[in-house]
Amino acid sequence: MLILNVLSVAPRHGYGISQSLASAGLRPIKGAQLYPALVRLEDEGAIVACWEQSESGPARKVYDLTAIDHTQREALRGQWFAFIDAAEAVGRAD
Secondary structure, X not given: OHHHHHHHHOOEEHHHHHHHHHHOOOOOOOHHHHHHHHHHHXXXXXXXXXXXXXXXXXXXXXXXXXXXXXXXXXXHHHHHHHHHXXXXXXXXHO
């Protein structure tokens, strides 16, 4: 969900995704965690990847949401907020 939220703003390469998550206050995500998740999302059709040439170095793989996943992301956000509400309700029930 977090990766999809980052990509909903703009396409990014793996390091850019990691930096966006870190700037949001999350602990740094290592490549060994991030790249398998990106491969899985790409295999599921949630994101697409293409190679872009870099002016200062080698080409980078840039990830973006698919058109379909923009809609699915909104549904997932609703489920996520429902989960948060339920988790908070459990904490208040005790």
